[in-house]
Amino acid sequence: MTRRRLAALAAAGAIVLTAAGCSGGGGSAGSDGPVPITYWLWQDDATDTTWSELAEQFNAEQDEVEVTLETIPLDQYQNQLITSAMSGTGPDAARSKDWWLGQFAPEGAIADLSGFADDWDGADDVVDSLWATGHLPGEDAVYMLPHQYTTLYLYYRVSFFEEAGLEPPASQDDFLAVAEQLTGDGRFAIDVRGGAGGQDQWLAWMYAGGADVVDDSGQVVLDDETAVEVNQRYLDLTTELGAAPPGSITAAFADVKTNFADGLTAMMIHHPGSLKEMQDTFGDDLGVIPIPTGDGQPGATLGSMSGNVVMEGSDAKEAAWTWISWLSEHDQMATMSASPEGQLPVLESVIDLPEYSDDPQLSVAVDAIPTAQAWPALPGVAELAAAQWGPIIQQAFQGEVSSADALGQMADVLRAE
Secondary structure (H helix, E strand, O other): HHHHHHHHHOOOOOOOOOOOOOOOOOOOOOOOOOOEEEEEOOOOOOOHHHHHHHHHHHHHHOOOOEEEEEOOOHHHHHHHHHHHHHOOOOOEEEEEHHHHHHHHHOOOEEEHHEEEEEEOHHHHHHHHHHHHHHOOOOOOOOOOOOEEEEEEEEEEEEEHHHHOOOOOOOOOHHHHHHHHHHHHEEEEEEEOOOOOOOHHHHHHHHHHOOOOOOOOOOOOOOOHHHHHHHHHHHHHHHHHOOOOOOHHHOOHHHHHHHHOOOOOOEEEEEEEEHHHHHHHHHHHHEEEEOOEEOOOOOOOOEEEEEEEEOOOOOHHHHHHHHHHHOOOOOOHHHHHHHOOOOOEEHHHHHHHHHHOOHHHHHHHHHHHHOOOOOOOOOOOHHHHHHHHHHHHHHHHHOOOOHHHHHHHHHHHHHHHH
């Protein structure tokens, strides 16, 4: 493991944490007991008991492995995992976001799961395209087992469109035309969300428009001609049309949701995490469509995976795999996906259940799964997403730098070693 590189990653975090309470890389069982493993996770809803209930079920169903959960707040999680990997005191298995792999895998902090995945009976039930979220760009090795997924789409107010005599847009040029007509008299088309988390909304637009971050060989192409054109359409919402409300270029999601719920904006890009709340708020006045594409034909969007990894420093890798693969079996997947912690399931057999197939608005997100693209697992993604994207795009929203210059700066961050 390249400890100097991991130390640099840890130092780049907002807080450098000690690895108190870690498992010490797992342990081996005695001859008369189960193999003990430790699993780290964050919870989006700290009051939800689904994770602990699943762990209790797992421990009760078999006597070969015993898992202990350690919950860490998300804003501390990635940095603590880096620190523990550097010191060799981390867990046996851990929850992970897809774009973190570019930090962990090249440094030897997480295990190659390819052999386990090849022998796993549940492998064929995973949506085939979602295995890519566990790869490094240009490589075939599996470093993360898919678990919970989400895709981004476009919410809109049906009545606002009907009042203006407009149809929901299919292409991005149509979107700009609609945005112009929906802006005025104290109302705006959409928040561009240039603040925290806005990189995901922006990348969903970029992917839908036909842009890529990397090509098939893993080379960064975020600043190519297509990407510059797609990005320019996004910038035009502020620089040319004035279609975003005041403060939008620094807005975070709380502002975006409030503006949409209050009727200040007519459209909002987000994922199904907002669907039930918006359905309860607007009823039949809520519309949901895919993010408009470059040519108006079906295209891609951003998908985001929360998967599971096994730490290279663990001496109980097989036991750790037993736990994370159990989490991705049908019944456990259905339980987690339907919980307050859940997102979209990654198994075909669970996606086929009525709760995912019978709601036409949720189906927009489900139908996007096969073609959705994630942030690539490059080391520079964390730096771009967490620190550089906001200042760069905010300058571009104000016309201070061109689309090409903005994307060039972002691509340089991703290409840096």
